[in-house]
Amino acid sequence: MKIRYLTTACLMGSLMSIFLLVSCSGGGGKADEDTTAIKEEEKVTLQACPTFDENSAYNFVKAQVDFGPRVPNTASHRKCGDYLISQLKNFGWDTLAQNFDAIAYNGTVLKSRNIIGVFNPKATTRILLAAHWDTRPFNDKEVEDSTQFKPIDGANDGASGVGILLEIARVVGQAKNKPSVGIDIIFFDSEDYGHPENFKGDWKPDLWCLGAQHWAKNPHQANYTAYYGILLDMVGARGATFYREGQSMKFAPKIVNQVWQIANQLGYINFFKFQNSPEITDDHVYVNQLAKIPMIDIIEYAPTNPSYFGDYHHTSKDNMELIDAKTLKAVGQTVLQTLYNESAQ
Numbered sequence: 001m002k003i004r005y006l007t008t009a010c011l012m013g014s015l016m017s018i019f020l021l022v023s024c025s026g027g028g029g030k031a032d033e034d035t036t037a038i039k040e041e042e043k044v045t046l047q048a049c050p051t052f053d054e055n056s057a058y059n060f061v062k063a064q065v066d067f068g069p070r071v072p073n074t075a076s077h078r079k080c081g082d083y084l085i086s087q088l089k090n091f092g093w094d095t096l097a098q099n100f101d102a103i104a105y106n107g108t109v110l111k112s113r114n115i116i117g118v119f120n121p122k123a124t125t126r127i128l129l130a131a132h133w134d135t136r137p138f139n140d141k142e143v144e145d146s147t148q149f150k151p152i153d154g155a156n157d158g159a160s161g162v163g164i165l166l167e168i169a170r171v172v173g174q175a176k177n178k179p180s181v182g183i184d185i186i187f188f189d190s191e192d193y194g195h196p197e198n199f200k201g202d203w204k205p206d207l208w209c210l211g212a213q214h215w216a217k218n219p220h221q222a223n224y225t226a227y228y229g230i231l232l233d234m235v236g237a238r239g240a241t242f243y244r245e246g247q248s249m250k251f252a253p254k255i256v257n258q259v260w261q262i263a264n265q266l267g268y269i270n271f272f273k274f275q276n277s278p279e280i281t282d283d284h285v286y287v288n289q290l291a292k293i294p295m296i297d298i299i300e301y302a303p304t305n306p307s308y309f310g311d312y313h314h315t316s317k318d319n320m321e322l323i324d325a326k327t328l329k330a331v332g333q334t335v336l337q338t339l340y341n342e343s344a345q
Contacts, residue, residue, distance in 0.1 A: 044262060044341060046265055046266070046341065047337075049333075049341075052332040052336050054167075054329035056170065057325070057329075058325045060087075060163035061159045061160055061328070062320055063083065064133070064158075064163065067079050067080040069135045069136075069153060070133060070158065072111060072193065081097070081113050081115060084115050085097060088169055091117075091170045091174070092174075093169055095116065095118070098115075099111075100211075102210035102214065103210075105195040106201070112189040112214070113189050114189050114215050114220075115186070115189075116186050117169055117184070117185040119172055119179075119182060124182070125227055126182035126183065127183050127227060127228065127339060127342060128184050128226040128293060129184070129230050130186045130232070130283060130284075132192065133188070134154075134189050134211075135157065135158050135192060136154060136192045136314050137151050139151075139152050139315050140314055141314040142315040142317075144198050153316070153320070154192070155323050156236050156300075156312065157192065157234050158191075158192065160232070161231075161236075162187055163236070164232055164235060164236075164328055164331055165232065168339075172336075179340055181339065186220075188209070188283050191210065191212065193208075194208040197314075209283045209285070213286045216286045216289075216290035225292075226293050228294045229287055231282060232331065233283070233297060233298070235331040236331075237300060237312070238324035242271055242299065242300060242331070243301040243303070244256050244257075244277065245277050246277060247279045247281070247284065247297065255294060256296050259296065259338055262334055262337050262338055266333060271331070272330070280308065283297075
């Protein structure tokens with residue numbers, strides 16, 4: 001995931017500044033001061049739900065990192081993609097790959113692959129779950145000299161969300177009490193290949209989230225729609241907190257509050273904060289705008305850090321030492337419970 005590197009771009013001509021205003025605001029600011037939890041009468045009845053295994057999710061995160069940085073056009077990227085497909089198939093999900101060429105900020109053609117798992121394909125009520133599986137091709141928040149750039153492990157920025165969704169796919173596939181709703185898991189590719197921190201070239205819009213943009217314009221099934229979607233991004237760091245992200249509150253506030261309420265009732269209030277964070281441009285924005293599916297983003301927000309995220313972001317510190325099974329558990333059990341609550345509707 002990316003904080004949008006638009007500080008310089010926002011200083012360009014006045015028209016461009018106006019156009020970028022929303023995206024620029026997503027890169028900083030503070031959370032609002034509303035710390036009031038949802039009222040007692042708005043509590044939901046938690047339905048019977050399987051247990052999310054955080055240690056299994058941790059192993060799925062590690063398995064991705066062990067391939068090396070999953071940068072498009074590399075062997076590590078191809079091998080990890082094959083692994084993700086095989087895991088979804090092993091868990092009994094219908095699986096397909098959406099191959100496409102994406103054009104990076106510098107004109108590089110990225111051989112890309114959105115990976116899609118489908119559970120209960122005949123169900124008309126569907127929930128979309130997503131995360132990106134590629135990794136940042138350079139540690140540009142760590143060094144400024146492009147000759148020194150190195151790709152990052154992306155243990156949190158990419159692998160954590162995928163690891164949680166793989167564990168959900170495993171649990172759902174093996175559960176005796178399967179959810180009645182349809183579930184679609186999409187691992188978006190070429191999300192994090194945006195321009196580097198010190199980019200000197202011409203700024204162009206929509207340089208990030210290339211896999212989400214492609215899928216939203218070309219869904220894997222004609223006329224595909226979902227009741228709503230949940231995007232996971234940077235959901236495994238030790239001590240992470242998740243605020244109600246601004247774009248999510250704009251597009252799907254009821255879904256945000258529903259998920260946060262479930263997290264609260266499960267005992268994860270130290271992770272899921274009843275406060276709003278600034279808007280961020282992530283995959284969910286394109287799913288909302290292009291595919292017209294209300295999607296929320298569960299994404300880490302560090303309110304004391306002016307760059308939005310933790311200091312590991314887009315550096316070599318984004319490795320397995322950062323990942324905490326407790327955080328994976330809080331997010332994974334919350335999302336799994338949300339699916340089973342939908343089945344009872």
